[in-house]
Amino acid sequence: MPIRWGILGLGKIAKKFASDLQYVPDAQLYAVASRSKSKAEAFARSFGAMQAFGSYADLALCPEVEVVYIATPHTMHAVHSLMCIEAGKHVLCEKLFTTDADAAHALCHAAQTQQCFIMEAMWTQFLPAFRQMLEWVRDGQIGQIVAVQADFGFRAPRNPHHRLWQPQLGGGALWDIGCYPLFLALRLFGTTPKWCVQAHYMDSQQVDVQTTIAAQWPNGALANLHCSIVYPMSCRAWIYGTQGRVLLRPRWHESRSLRLEQWDGTSHSATFQWPGFGYQFEAMHVQQCIAQGRIESPELPHTLSIQLVAWLCAVQCRIAA
Ligand SMILES: NC(=O)c1ccc[n+]([C@@H]2O[C@H](COP(=O)([O-])OP(=O)(O)OC[C@H]3O[C@@H](n4cnc5c(N)ncnc54)[C@H](OP(=O)(O)O)[C@@H]3O)[C@@H](O)[C@H]2O)c1
Incomplete structure:
Protein backbone atom coordinates (compact mmCIF):
# COMPACT_ATOMS: atom_id res chain seq x y z
CA MET A 1 0.00 0.00 0.00
CA PRO A 2 1.60 3.33 -1.03
CA ILE A 3 1.98 6.24 1.38
CA ARG A 4 -0.62 8.86 0.50
CA TRP A 5 0.77 12.41 0.27
CA GLY A 6 -1.02 15.73 0.28
CA ILE A 7 0.45 19.06 -0.86
CA LEU A 8 -0.66 22.28 0.82
CA GLY A 9 -0.02 25.49 -1.20
CA LEU A 10 0.47 25.04 -4.93
CA GLY A 11 3.24 27.41 -5.99
CA LYS A 12 6.60 26.94 -7.68
CA ILE A 13 8.20 24.45 -5.32
CA ALA A 14 5.01 22.40 -4.99
CA LYS A 15 5.20 21.61 -8.72
CA LYS A 16 8.81 20.43 -8.47
CA PHE A 17 8.08 18.30 -5.42
CA ALA A 18 4.98 16.78 -7.06
CA SER A 19 7.02 15.97 -10.14
CA ASP A 20 9.77 14.26 -8.10
CA LEU A 21 7.28 12.12 -6.17
CA GLN A 22 7.14 9.93 -9.30
CA TYR A 23 10.66 8.72 -8.36
CA VAL A 24 9.68 7.73 -4.82
CA PRO A 25 8.77 4.04 -4.49
CA ASP A 26 5.44 3.46 -2.72
CA ALA A 27 4.40 7.12 -2.84
CA GLN A 28 1.09 8.41 -4.11
CA LEU A 29 0.16 12.06 -4.52
CA TYR A 30 -3.36 11.65 -3.18
CA ALA A 31 -4.64 15.22 -2.62
CA VAL A 32 -3.65 18.83 -3.19
CA ALA A 33 -4.98 22.05 -1.68
CA SER A 34 -4.93 25.65 -2.78
CA ARG A 35 -6.79 28.77 -1.77
CA SER A 36 -8.34 28.44 -5.22
CA LYS A 37 -10.37 25.33 -6.06
CA SER A 38 -9.78 25.71 -9.81
CA LYS A 39 -6.01 25.99 -9.29
CA ALA A 40 -6.11 22.83 -7.16
CA GLU A 41 -8.10 20.99 -9.82
CA ALA A 42 -5.65 21.97 -12.57
CA PHE A 43 -2.69 20.92 -10.38
CA ALA A 44 -4.38 17.61 -9.53
CA ARG A 45 -4.97 16.92 -13.23
CA SER A 46 -1.31 17.68 -14.07
CA PHE A 47 0.10 15.39 -11.40
CA GLY A 48 -2.60 12.72 -11.15
CA ALA A 49 -3.84 13.52 -7.63
CA MET A 50 -7.15 11.93 -6.65
CA GLN A 51 -8.55 14.92 -4.75
CA ALA A 52 -8.37 18.70 -5.16
CA PHE A 53 -9.37 21.01 -2.32
CA GLY A 54 -10.07 24.74 -2.41
CA SER A 55 -9.18 25.03 1.28
CA TYR A 56 -6.09 24.00 3.24
CA ALA A 57 -8.27 22.88 6.18
CA ASP A 58 -10.10 20.38 3.97
CA LEU A 59 -6.78 18.76 3.07
CA ALA A 60 -5.78 18.54 6.74
CA LEU A 61 -9.09 16.80 7.47
CA CYS A 62 -8.94 14.40 4.49
CA PRO A 63 -8.88 10.95 6.15
CA GLU A 64 -6.96 9.23 3.35
CA VAL A 65 -3.98 11.61 3.46
CA GLU A 66 -1.12 10.39 5.70
CA VAL A 67 1.59 12.98 5.19
CA VAL A 68 1.34 16.61 4.11
CA TYR A 69 4.04 18.62 2.35
CA ILE A 70 3.72 22.28 3.39
CA ALA A 71 4.72 24.61 0.54
CA THR A 72 3.36 28.01 1.56
CA PRO A 73 5.53 31.11 2.31
CA HIS A 74 7.78 30.83 5.41
CA THR A 75 5.58 33.02 7.63
CA MET A 76 2.71 30.54 7.25
CA HIS A 77 4.63 27.31 7.88
CA ALA A 78 3.93 27.15 11.62
CA VAL A 79 0.16 27.66 11.29
CA HIS A 80 -0.25 25.26 8.38
CA SER A 81 1.98 22.57 9.87
CA LEU A 82 0.19 22.79 13.22
CA MET A 83 -3.19 22.50 11.52
CA CYS A 84 -2.07 19.26 9.86
CA ILE A 85 -0.47 17.85 13.01
CA GLU A 86 -3.59 18.56 15.05
CA ALA A 87 -5.51 16.60 12.42
CA GLY A 88 -3.11 13.67 12.96
CA LYS A 89 -1.04 14.06 9.79
CA HIS A 90 2.69 13.62 9.42
CA VAL A 91 4.36 16.75 8.03
CA LEU A 92 7.24 17.64 5.76
CA CYS A 93 7.51 21.43 6.07
CA GLU A 94 9.45 23.57 3.62
CA LYS A 95 12.39 25.65 4.80
CA LEU A 96 12.47 28.07 6.55
CA PHE A 97 10.83 25.77 9.12
CA THR A 98 9.25 28.68 11.04
CA THR A 99 10.04 32.36 11.47
CA ASP A 100 10.60 32.23 15.23
CA ALA A 101 12.23 29.69 17.47
CA ASP A 102 9.31 29.50 19.93
CA ALA A 103 7.00 28.49 17.09
CA ALA A 104 9.49 25.83 16.00
CA HIS A 105 9.60 24.45 19.56
CA ALA A 106 5.80 24.48 19.81
CA LEU A 107 5.46 22.66 16.50
CA CYS A 108 7.87 19.89 17.48
CA HIS A 109 6.18 19.58 20.86
CA ALA A 110 2.76 19.30 19.19
CA ALA A 111 4.12 16.61 16.88
CA GLN A 112 5.41 14.66 19.88
CA THR A 113 2.07 14.98 21.65
CA GLN A 114 0.18 13.80 18.57
CA GLN A 115 2.84 11.16 17.77
CA CYS A 116 3.18 12.61 14.28
CA PHE A 117 6.39 12.85 12.29
CA ILE A 118 7.60 16.34 11.37
CA MET A 119 10.72 17.38 9.50
CA GLU A 120 11.96 20.54 7.81
CA ALA A 121 12.31 20.02 4.05
CA MET A 122 16.03 20.85 4.07
CA TRP A 123 16.47 18.61 1.03
CA THR A 124 20.23 19.25 0.71
CA GLN A 125 20.81 16.95 3.70
CA PHE A 126 19.51 13.96 1.73
CA LEU A 127 21.27 14.48 -1.61
CA PHE A 272 26.15 11.39 -8.79
CA GLN A 273 23.25 11.29 -11.21
CA TRP A 274 19.52 11.08 -10.58
CA PRO A 275 16.34 11.85 -12.46
CA GLY A 276 14.33 14.96 -11.60
CA PHE A 277 15.34 17.74 -9.22
CA GLY A 278 16.36 15.69 -6.18
CA TYR A 279 13.38 16.24 -3.89
CA GLN A 280 12.71 12.49 -4.03
CA PHE A 281 15.51 11.82 -1.53
CA GLU A 282 13.92 13.80 1.29
CA ALA A 283 10.53 12.27 0.48
CA MET A 284 12.01 8.74 0.59
CA HIS A 285 13.59 9.54 3.94
CA VAL A 286 10.25 10.77 5.31
CA GLN A 287 8.58 7.56 4.19
CA GLN A 288 11.31 5.43 5.81
CA CYS A 289 10.93 7.33 9.09
CA ILE A 290 7.16 6.93 9.05
CA ALA A 291 7.48 3.21 8.26
CA GLN A 292 9.83 2.88 11.26
CA GLY A 293 7.31 4.65 13.52
CA ARG A 294 9.60 7.65 14.07
CA ILE A 295 8.33 11.14 14.86
CA GLU A 296 11.72 12.72 14.19
CA SER A 297 14.39 12.19 11.57
CA PRO A 298 17.70 10.87 12.91
CA GLU A 299 19.47 12.75 10.10
CA LEU A 300 17.66 16.07 10.48
CA PRO A 301 16.45 16.13 14.09
CA HIS A 302 14.07 18.73 15.51
CA THR A 303 16.88 20.38 17.49
CA LEU A 304 18.82 21.12 14.31
CA SER A 305 15.86 22.88 12.67
CA ILE A 306 15.11 24.78 15.89
CA GLN A 307 18.76 25.90 16.18
CA LEU A 308 18.77 26.96 12.53
CA VAL A 309 15.61 29.04 13.02
CA ALA A 310 17.03 30.58 16.21
CA TRP A 311 20.28 31.56 14.44
CA LEU A 312 18.52 32.95 11.36
CA CYS A 313 16.06 34.87 13.52
CA ALA A 314 18.85 36.36 15.64
CA VAL A 315 20.55 37.64 12.49
CA GLN A 316 17.22 38.83 11.06
CA CYS A 317 16.52 40.79 14.26
CA ARG A 318 19.83 42.61 13.91
CA ILE A 319 19.04 43.33 10.24
CA ALA A 320 15.65 44.77 11.18
CA ALA A 321 17.01 46.83 14.11
N1 LIG B 1 13.47 23.34 -1.09
C1 LIG B 1 13.62 24.18 -2.10
O1 LIG B 1 14.44 23.97 -3.00
C2 LIG B 1 12.74 25.39 -2.18
C3 LIG B 1 12.71 26.14 -3.35
C4 LIG B 1 11.84 27.20 -3.43
C5 LIG B 1 11.05 27.54 -2.34
N2 LIG B 1 11.12 26.80 -1.19
C6 LIG B 1 10.29 27.14 -0.03
O2 LIG B 1 8.95 26.79 -0.32
C7 LIG B 1 8.05 27.77 0.16
C8 LIG B 1 7.21 28.26 -1.01
O3 LIG B 1 8.06 28.83 -1.98
P1 LIG B 1 7.60 28.98 -3.53
O4 LIG B 1 8.78 29.48 -4.25
O5 LIG B 1 6.90 27.77 -4.01
O6 LIG B 1 6.56 30.19 -3.38
P2 LIG B 1 5.34 30.54 -4.33
O7 LIG B 1 5.60 30.11 -5.73
O8 LIG B 1 5.03 31.96 -4.05
O9 LIG B 1 4.18 29.61 -3.75
C9 LIG B 1 3.71 29.74 -2.46
C10 LIG B 1 2.26 29.25 -2.38
O10 LIG B 1 1.79 29.48 -1.06
C11 LIG B 1 0.39 29.73 -1.10
N3 LIG B 1 0.04 30.93 -0.35
C12 LIG B 1 -0.79 30.99 0.71
N4 LIG B 1 -0.94 32.23 1.16
C13 LIG B 1 -0.18 33.01 0.37
C14 LIG B 1 0.05 34.41 0.31
N5 LIG B 1 -0.51 35.27 1.19
N6 LIG B 1 0.87 34.88 -0.62
C15 LIG B 1 1.47 34.05 -1.48
N7 LIG B 1 1.28 32.71 -1.50
C16 LIG B 1 0.45 32.19 -0.58
C17 LIG B 1 0.01 29.87 -2.56
O11 LIG B 1 -0.62 28.65 -2.94
P3 LIG B 1 -2.16 28.60 -3.35
O12 LIG B 1 -2.39 29.80 -4.22
O13 LIG B 1 -2.22 27.32 -4.08
O14 LIG B 1 -2.96 28.61 -2.10
C18 LIG B 1 1.32 30.01 -3.29
O15 LIG B 1 1.26 29.49 -4.58
C19 LIG B 1 8.91 28.86 0.80
O16 LIG B 1 8.91 28.70 2.20
C20 LIG B 1 10.30 28.62 0.25
O17 LIG B 1 11.33 28.92 1.17
C21 LIG B 1 11.95 25.74 -1.11
Whole structure:
Protein backbone atom coordinates (compact mmCIF):
# COMPACT_ATOMS: atom_id res chain seq x y z
CA MET A 1 0.00 0.00 0.00
CA PRO A 2 1.60 3.33 -1.03
CA ILE A 3 1.98 6.24 1.38
CA ARG A 4 -0.62 8.86 0.50
CA TRP A 5 0.77 12.41 0.27
CA GLY A 6 -1.02 15.73 0.28
CA ILE A 7 0.45 19.06 -0.86
CA LEU A 8 -0.66 22.28 0.82
CA GLY A 9 -0.02 25.49 -1.20
CA LEU A 10 0.47 25.04 -4.93
CA GLY A 11 3.24 27.41 -5.99
CA LYS A 12 6.60 26.94 -7.68
CA ILE A 13 8.20 24.45 -5.32
CA ALA A 14 5.01 22.40 -4.99
CA LYS A 15 5.20 21.61 -8.72
CA LYS A 16 8.81 20.43 -8.47
CA PHE A 17 8.08 18.30 -5.42
CA ALA A 18 4.98 16.78 -7.06
CA SER A 19 7.02 15.97 -10.14
CA ASP A 20 9.77 14.26 -8.10
CA LEU A 21 7.28 12.12 -6.17
CA GLN A 22 7.14 9.93 -9.30
CA TYR A 23 10.66 8.72 -8.36
CA VAL A 24 9.68 7.73 -4.82
CA PRO A 25 8.77 4.04 -4.49
CA ASP A 26 5.44 3.46 -2.72
CA ALA A 27 4.40 7.12 -2.84
CA GLN A 28 1.09 8.41 -4.11
CA LEU A 29 0.16 12.06 -4.52
CA TYR A 30 -3.36 11.65 -3.18
CA ALA A 31 -4.64 15.22 -2.62
CA VAL A 32 -3.65 18.83 -3.19
CA ALA A 33 -4.98 22.05 -1.68
CA SER A 34 -4.93 25.65 -2.78
CA ARG A 35 -6.79 28.77 -1.77
CA SER A 36 -8.34 28.44 -5.22
CA LYS A 37 -10.37 25.33 -6.06
CA SER A 38 -9.78 25.71 -9.81
CA LYS A 39 -6.01 25.99 -9.29
CA ALA A 40 -6.11 22.83 -7.16
CA GLU A 41 -8.10 20.99 -9.82
CA ALA A 42 -5.65 21.97 -12.57
CA PHE A 43 -2.69 20.92 -10.38
CA ALA A 44 -4.38 17.61 -9.53
CA ARG A 45 -4.97 16.92 -13.23
CA SER A 46 -1.31 17.68 -14.07
CA PHE A 47 0.10 15.39 -11.40
CA GLY A 48 -2.60 12.72 -11.15
CA ALA A 49 -3.84 13.52 -7.63
CA MET A 50 -7.15 11.93 -6.65
CA GLN A 51 -8.55 14.92 -4.75
CA ALA A 52 -8.37 18.70 -5.16
CA PHE A 53 -9.37 21.01 -2.32
CA GLY A 54 -10.07 24.74 -2.41
CA SER A 55 -9.18 25.03 1.28
CA TYR A 56 -6.09 24.00 3.24
CA ALA A 57 -8.27 22.88 6.18
CA ASP A 58 -10.10 20.38 3.97
CA LEU A 59 -6.78 18.76 3.07
CA ALA A 60 -5.78 18.54 6.74
CA LEU A 61 -9.09 16.80 7.47
CA CYS A 62 -8.94 14.40 4.49
CA PRO A 63 -8.88 10.95 6.15
CA GLU A 64 -6.96 9.23 3.35
CA VAL A 65 -3.98 11.61 3.46
CA GLU A 66 -1.12 10.39 5.70
CA VAL A 67 1.59 12.98 5.19
CA VAL A 68 1.34 16.61 4.11
CA TYR A 69 4.04 18.62 2.35
CA ILE A 70 3.72 22.28 3.39
CA ALA A 71 4.72 24.61 0.54
CA THR A 72 3.36 28.01 1.56
CA PRO A 73 5.53 31.11 2.31
CA HIS A 74 7.78 30.83 5.41
CA THR A 75 5.58 33.02 7.63
CA MET A 76 2.71 30.54 7.25
CA HIS A 77 4.63 27.31 7.88
CA ALA A 78 3.93 27.15 11.62
CA VAL A 79 0.16 27.66 11.29
CA HIS A 80 -0.25 25.26 8.38
CA SER A 81 1.98 22.57 9.87
CA LEU A 82 0.19 22.79 13.22
CA MET A 83 -3.19 22.50 11.52
CA CYS A 84 -2.07 19.26 9.86
CA ILE A 85 -0.47 17.85 13.01
CA GLU A 86 -3.59 18.56 15.05
CA ALA A 87 -5.51 16.60 12.42
CA GLY A 88 -3.11 13.67 12.96
CA LYS A 89 -1.04 14.06 9.79
CA HIS A 90 2.69 13.62 9.42
CA VAL A 91 4.36 16.75 8.03
CA LEU A 92 7.24 17.64 5.76
CA CYS A 93 7.51 21.43 6.07
CA GLU A 94 9.45 23.57 3.62
CA LYS A 95 12.39 25.65 4.80
CA LEU A 96 12.47 28.07 6.55
CA PHE A 97 10.83 25.77 9.12
CA THR A 98 9.25 28.68 11.04
CA THR A 99 10.04 32.36 11.47
CA ASP A 100 10.60 32.23 15.23
CA ALA A 101 12.23 29.69 17.47
CA ASP A 102 9.31 29.50 19.93
CA ALA A 103 7.00 28.49 17.09
CA ALA A 104 9.49 25.83 16.00
CA HIS A 105 9.60 24.45 19.56
CA ALA A 106 5.80 24.48 19.81
CA LEU A 107 5.46 22.66 16.50
CA CYS A 108 7.87 19.89 17.48
CA HIS A 109 6.18 19.58 20.86
CA ALA A 110 2.76 19.30 19.19
CA ALA A 111 4.12 16.61 16.88
CA GLN A 112 5.41 14.66 19.88
CA THR A 113 2.07 14.98 21.65
CA GLN A 114 0.18 13.80 18.57
CA GLN A 115 2.84 11.16 17.77
CA CYS A 116 3.18 12.61 14.28
CA PHE A 117 6.39 12.85 12.29
CA ILE A 118 7.60 16.34 11.37
CA MET A 119 10.72 17.38 9.50
CA GLU A 120 11.96 20.54 7.81
CA ALA A 121 12.31 20.02 4.05
CA MET A 122 16.03 20.85 4.07
CA TRP A 123 16.47 18.61 1.03
CA THR A 124 20.23 19.25 0.71
CA GLN A 125 20.81 16.95 3.70
CA PHE A 126 19.51 13.96 1.73
CA LEU A 127 21.27 14.48 -1.61
CA PRO A 128 23.91 11.86 -2.45
CA ALA A 129 26.78 14.36 -2.93
CA PHE A 130 26.04 16.09 0.37
CA ARG A 131 25.89 12.71 2.14
CA GLN A 132 29.23 11.81 0.55
CA MET A 133 30.74 15.04 1.90
CA LEU A 134 29.42 14.23 5.38
CA GLU A 135 30.88 10.72 5.11
CA TRP A 136 34.34 12.05 4.15
CA VAL A 137 34.22 14.49 7.04
CA ARG A 138 33.03 11.81 9.49
CA ASP A 139 35.78 9.47 8.30
CA GLY A 140 38.40 12.12 9.11
CA GLN A 141 39.47 12.60 5.48
CA ILE A 142 40.04 16.33 6.02
CA GLY A 143 40.93 16.15 9.71
CA GLN A 144 39.32 18.65 12.05
CA ILE A 145 37.19 21.30 10.35
CA VAL A 146 38.74 24.75 10.67
CA ALA A 147 36.67 26.82 8.23
CA VAL A 148 33.54 26.76 6.06
CA GLN A 149 32.97 29.10 3.17
CA ALA A 150 29.66 28.99 1.28
CA ASP A 151 27.54 31.34 -0.76
CA PHE A 152 24.25 31.26 -2.58
CA GLY A 153 23.11 34.08 -4.81
CA PHE A 154 20.93 34.61 -7.87
CA ARG A 155 19.24 37.51 -9.60
CA ALA A 156 15.59 37.37 -8.65
CA PRO A 157 13.23 39.42 -10.82
CA ARG A 158 12.08 42.48 -8.88
CA ASN A 159 8.40 41.75 -8.36
CA PRO A 160 6.86 43.57 -5.41
CA HIS A 161 3.99 41.04 -5.42
CA HIS A 162 6.28 38.03 -5.00
CA ARG A 163 6.94 36.67 -1.49
CA LEU A 164 10.71 37.30 -1.86
CA TRP A 165 10.12 41.07 -1.87
CA GLN A 166 7.46 41.19 0.86
CA PRO A 167 8.59 41.45 4.50
CA GLN A 168 5.22 40.14 5.75
CA LEU A 169 5.78 36.91 3.77
CA GLY A 170 9.31 36.49 5.13
CA GLY A 171 10.99 38.06 2.08
CA GLY A 172 14.70 38.76 1.67
CA ALA A 173 17.86 36.83 0.90
CA LEU A 174 18.73 35.61 4.39
CA TRP A 175 15.61 33.63 5.13
CA ASP A 176 15.06 32.37 1.60
CA ILE A 177 18.53 31.21 0.61
CA GLY A 178 20.86 32.28 3.43
CA CYS A 179 19.32 29.40 5.33
CA TYR A 180 21.39 27.00 3.17
CA PRO A 181 24.91 28.25 4.06
CA LEU A 182 23.88 28.60 7.71
CA PHE A 183 22.49 25.06 7.63
CA LEU A 184 25.79 23.80 6.20
CA ALA A 185 27.80 25.40 9.01
CA LEU A 186 25.37 24.24 11.69
CA ARG A 187 25.35 20.71 10.27
CA LEU A 188 29.15 20.55 10.30
CA PHE A 189 29.82 22.21 13.65
CA GLY A 190 26.77 20.77 15.44
CA THR A 191 25.94 23.99 17.30
CA THR A 192 25.31 27.65 16.62
CA PRO A 193 28.46 29.82 16.74
CA LYS A 194 29.73 31.55 19.87
CA TRP A 195 30.25 34.75 17.87
CA CYS A 196 28.50 36.00 14.72
CA VAL A 197 28.37 39.35 12.93
CA GLN A 198 26.54 40.29 9.77
CA ALA A 199 26.50 43.04 7.19
CA HIS A 200 23.55 43.46 4.90
CA TYR A 201 21.93 45.71 2.35
CA MET A 202 18.19 46.47 2.48
CA ASP A 203 16.23 47.59 -0.54
CA SER A 204 13.42 50.14 -0.55
CA GLN A 205 10.88 47.39 0.26
CA GLN A 206 12.68 46.65 3.52
CA VAL A 207 13.95 43.18 2.70
CA ASP A 208 17.65 42.27 2.83
CA VAL A 209 18.83 41.77 -0.74
CA GLN A 210 22.28 40.64 0.30
CA THR A 211 23.67 39.53 3.62
CA THR A 212 27.08 38.31 4.65
CA ILE A 213 27.93 36.58 7.91
CA ALA A 214 31.20 35.90 9.71
CA ALA A 215 30.97 33.42 12.56
CA GLN A 216 33.27 31.61 14.98
CA TRP A 217 32.83 28.45 17.07
CA PRO A 218 34.34 27.81 20.53
CA ASN A 219 37.22 25.74 19.09
CA GLY A 220 38.24 28.68 16.87
CA ALA A 221 36.74 27.36 13.60
CA LEU A 222 35.36 30.05 11.28
CA ALA A 223 32.58 30.38 8.74
CA ASN A 224 32.12 32.92 6.00
CA LEU A 225 28.56 32.74 4.64
CA HIS A 226 26.97 34.94 2.01
CA CYS A 227 23.63 35.23 0.18
CA SER A 228 22.09 37.54 -2.38
CA ILE A 229 18.90 37.87 -4.40
CA VAL A 230 20.32 40.64 -6.59
CA TYR A 231 23.37 39.01 -8.18
CA PRO A 232 24.47 35.52 -9.10
CA MET A 233 27.23 34.16 -6.89
CA SER A 234 29.68 31.28 -7.26
CA CYS A 235 27.29 28.98 -5.33
CA ARG A 236 30.26 26.88 -4.18
CA ALA A 237 30.86 25.50 -0.71
CA TRP A 238 34.35 24.81 0.65
CA ILE A 239 34.93 22.87 3.85
CA TYR A 240 38.51 23.26 5.10
CA GLY A 241 40.14 20.93 7.60
CA THR A 242 43.52 20.38 9.18
CA GLN A 243 44.32 17.67 6.58
CA GLY A 244 42.48 18.77 3.44
CA ARG A 245 39.38 20.37 1.98
CA VAL A 246 36.16 19.43 0.21
CA LEU A 247 34.55 21.42 -2.58
CA LEU A 248 30.83 20.98 -3.27
CA ARG A 249 30.51 22.19 -6.82
CA PRO A 250 27.85 24.69 -7.98
CA ARG A 251 25.16 24.93 -7.07
CA TRP A 252 26.44 23.37 -3.88
CA HIS A 253 23.05 23.09 -2.13
CA GLU A 254 21.88 20.76 -4.92
CA SER A 255 25.32 19.55 -5.98
CA ARG A 256 25.83 16.36 -7.96
CA SER A 257 29.60 16.59 -7.87
CA LEU A 258 32.27 17.15 -5.23
CA ARG A 259 36.03 16.95 -4.79
CA LEU A 260 38.24 15.97 -1.88
CA GLU A 261 41.77 17.41 -1.83
CA GLN A 262 44.18 16.37 0.91
CA TRP A 263 47.26 18.34 1.90
CA ASP A 264 49.47 15.32 1.06
CA GLY A 265 48.53 15.79 -2.62
CA THR A 266 45.86 13.07 -2.84
CA SER A 267 42.58 14.02 -4.44
CA HIS A 268 39.34 12.29 -5.21
CA SER A 269 36.18 13.34 -7.08
CA ALA A 270 32.70 11.89 -6.98
CA THR A 271 29.72 12.51 -9.25
CA PHE A 272 26.15 11.39 -8.79
CA GLN A 273 23.25 11.29 -11.21
CA TRP A 274 19.52 11.08 -10.58
CA PRO A 275 16.34 11.85 -12.46
CA GLY A 276 14.33 14.96 -11.60
CA PHE A 277 15.34 17.74 -9.22
CA GLY A 278 16.36 15.69 -6.18
CA TYR A 279 13.38 16.24 -3.89
CA GLN A 280 12.71 12.49 -4.03
CA PHE A 281 15.51 11.82 -1.53
CA GLU A 282 13.92 13.80 1.29
CA ALA A 283 10.53 12.27 0.48
CA MET A 284 12.01 8.74 0.59
CA HIS A 285 13.59 9.54 3.94
CA VAL A 286 10.25 10.77 5.31
CA GLN A 287 8.58 7.56 4.19
CA GLN A 288 11.31 5.43 5.81
CA CYS A 289 10.93 7.33 9.09
CA ILE A 290 7.16 6.93 9.05
CA ALA A 291 7.48 3.21 8.26
CA GLN A 292 9.83 2.88 11.26
CA GLY A 293 7.31 4.65 13.52
CA ARG A 294 9.60 7.65 14.07
CA ILE A 295 8.33 11.14 14.86
CA GLU A 296 11.72 12.72 14.19
CA SER A 297 14.39 12.19 11.57
CA PRO A 298 17.70 10.87 12.91
CA GLU A 299 19.47 12.75 10.10
CA LEU A 300 17.66 16.07 10.48
CA PRO A 301 16.45 16.13 14.09
CA HIS A 302 14.07 18.73 15.51
CA THR A 303 16.88 20.38 17.49
CA LEU A 304 18.82 21.12 14.31
CA SER A 305 15.86 22.88 12.67
CA ILE A 306 15.11 24.78 15.89
CA GLN A 307 18.76 25.90 16.18
CA LEU A 308 18.77 26.96 12.53
CA VAL A 309 15.61 29.04 13.02
CA ALA A 310 17.03 30.58 16.21
CA TRP A 311 20.28 31.56 14.44
CA LEU A 312 18.52 32.95 11.36
CA CYS A 313 16.06 34.87 13.52
CA ALA A 314 18.85 36.36 15.64
CA VAL A 315 20.55 37.64 12.49
CA GLN A 316 17.22 38.83 11.06
CA CYS A 317 16.52 40.79 14.26
CA ARG A 318 19.83 42.61 13.91
CA ILE A 319 19.04 43.33 10.24
CA ALA A 320 15.65 44.77 11.18
CA ALA A 321 17.01 46.83 14.11
N1 LIG B 1 13.47 23.34 -1.09
C1 LIG B 1 13.62 24.18 -2.10
O1 LIG B 1 14.44 23.97 -3.00
C2 LIG B 1 12.74 25.39 -2.18
C3 LIG B 1 12.71 26.14 -3.35
C4 LIG B 1 11.84 27.20 -3.43
C5 LIG B 1 11.05 27.54 -2.34
N2 LIG B 1 11.12 26.80 -1.19
C6 LIG B 1 10.29 27.14 -0.03
O2 LIG B 1 8.95 26.79 -0.32
C7 LIG B 1 8.05 27.77 0.16
C8 LIG B 1 7.21 28.26 -1.01
O3 LIG B 1 8.06 28.83 -1.98
P1 LIG B 1 7.60 28.98 -3.53
O4 LIG B 1 8.78 29.48 -4.25
O5 LIG B 1 6.90 27.77 -4.01
O6 LIG B 1 6.56 30.19 -3.38
P2 LIG B 1 5.34 30.54 -4.33
O7 LIG B 1 5.60 30.11 -5.73
O8 LIG B 1 5.03 31.96 -4.05
O9 LIG B 1 4.18 29.61 -3.75
C9 LIG B 1 3.71 29.74 -2.46
C10 LIG B 1 2.26 29.25 -2.38
O10 LIG B 1 1.79 29.48 -1.06
C11 LIG B 1 0.39 29.73 -1.10
N3 LIG B 1 0.04 30.93 -0.35
C12 LIG B 1 -0.79 30.99 0.71
N4 LIG B 1 -0.94 32.23 1.16
C13 LIG B 1 -0.18 33.01 0.37
C14 LIG B 1 0.05 34.41 0.31
N5 LIG B 1 -0.51 35.27 1.19
N6 LIG B 1 0.87 34.88 -0.62
C15 LIG B 1 1.47 34.05 -1.48
N7 LIG B 1 1.28 32.71 -1.50
C16 LIG B 1 0.45 32.19 -0.58
C17 LIG B 1 0.01 29.87 -2.56
O11 LIG B 1 -0.62 28.65 -2.94
P3 LIG B 1 -2.16 28.60 -3.35
O12 LIG B 1 -2.39 29.80 -4.22
O13 LIG B 1 -2.22 27.32 -4.08
O14 LIG B 1 -2.96 28.61 -2.10
C18 LIG B 1 1.32 30.01 -3.29
O15 LIG B 1 1.26 29.49 -4.58
C19 LIG B 1 8.91 28.86 0.80
O16 LIG B 1 8.91 28.70 2.20
C20 LIG B 1 10.30 28.62 0.25
O17 LIG B 1 11.33 28.92 1.17
C21 LIG B 1 11.95 25.74 -1.11
